[in-house]
Amino acid sequence: xxxxxxxxxxxxxxxxxxxxxxxxxxxxxxxxxxxxxxxxxxxxxxxxxxxxxxxxxxxxxxxxxxxxxxxxxxxxxxxxxxxxxxxxxxxxxxxxxxxxxxxxxxxxxxxxxxxxxxxxxxxxxxxxxxxxxxxxxxxxxxxxxxxxxxxxxxxxxxxxxxxxxxxxxxxxxxxxxxxxxxxxxxxxxxxxxxxxxxxxxxxxxxxxxxxxxxxxxxxxxxxxxxxxxxxxxxxxxxxxxxxxxxxxxxxxxxxxxxxxxxxxxxxxxxxxxxxxxxxxxxxxxxxxxxxxxxxxxxxxxxxxxxxxxxxxxxxxxxxxxxxxxxxxxxxxxxxxxxx
Ligand SMILES: *[C@@H]1O[C@H](CO)[C@@H](O)[C@H](O)[C@H]1NC(C)=O
Numbered sequence: 001x002x003x004x005x006x007x008x009x010x011x012x013x014x015x016x017x018x019x020x021x022x023x024x025x026x027x028x029x030x031x032x033x034x035x036x037x038x039x040x041x042x043x044x045x046x047x048x049x050x051x052x053x054x055x056x057x058x059x060x061x062x063x064x065x066x067x068x069x070x071x072x073x074x075x076x077x078x079x080x081x082x083x084x085x086x087x088x089x090x091x092x093x094x095x096x097x098x099x100x101x102x103x104x105x106x107x108x109x110x111x112x113x114x115x116x117x118x119x120x121x122x123x124x125x126x127x128x129x130x131x132x133x134x135x136x137x138x139x140x141x142x143x144x145x146x147x148x149x150x151x152x153x154x155x156x157x158x159x160x161x162x163x164x165x166x167x168x169x170x171x172x173x174x175x176x177x178x179x180x181x182x183x184x185x186x187x188x189x190x191x192x193x194x195x196x197x198x199x200x201x202x203x204x205x206x207x208x209x210x211x212x213x214x215x216x217x218x219x220x221x222x223x224x225x226x227x228x229x230x231x232x233x234x235x236x237x238x239x240x241x242x243x244x245x246x247x248x249x250x251x252x253x254x255x256x257x258x259x260x261x262x263x264x265x266x267x268x269x270x271x272x273x274x275x276x277x278x279x280x281x282x283x284x285x286x287x288x289x290x291x292x293x294x295x296x297x298x299x300x301x302x303x304x305x306x307x308x309x310x311x312x313x314x315x316x317x318x319x320x321x322x323x324x325x326x327x328x329x330x331x332x333x334x335x336x337x338x339x
Pocket of ligand 1: 070071074329
């Protein structure tokens, strides 16, 4: 496992900074130790950090250990085949990584994959007792940037230290289910006027043959096929990065550079969330909110949306999201009709 590197600064300078960071983390360890004494043993079961717990052989739940090892190995092998070019990360690439310095955690949030609940849980974990119950935190509060810190806010040596020593995790979901979920949430709800104005009007202008003036102005009735035309249009990507709600996980979280320690899946959200909270010794202190099944986008629903898409566009869209299918072991959906 090679640690991710951020810059090619001169060695001497790095050495100085590493020393400074080590000293900083020494203070941090002392702080953690003391706060443990004060608050009882809720947050940490052992003196080990979660990475040591994860990669040691004496875990309680060995089924989970095997599942997660297999996911890591699959991810690594796909990266070796498809993403051999290494590139240097910039702080801007780390905007999606949320930092929990208290437990030594880095979480890359992917919209439409339980990220509101993970942000809530991280607010509990990093809040120094300010919050107890994740579900008492309003959803909009969980998305206020200043409530959580992201890795891009740290200095280069601080970033490298965290990339090497913290447990990195991510949650992923079947790519087209995530896409349909994003479409339903952003384009079929009347209240999302910001998305209608910003993206809807543009999509209708470019991809609807004879739009009404009302539609051009409001942008609130984008159909799923128009959304797909927009996504696969090369013009769209040349213009600016995709919005995070439909950007590929591969581009949001750089899994082939960062080597995530735990790959959680939306399909096994409850088990995977419990596993992570156990690894950091916080499973007694905080419960991951169990998912509501009522409004969620399912595979059947996704298949319905794809019925309207021609095989030609299905294929283009599949190619666009192909890395997310491969990296996270999702097979090509059976409802797709291209060869
Ligand atoms: C990949 O998916 C297949 C089929 O769903 C499954 O049998 C296999 O265990 C998965 N592999 C990993 C590493 O998760």
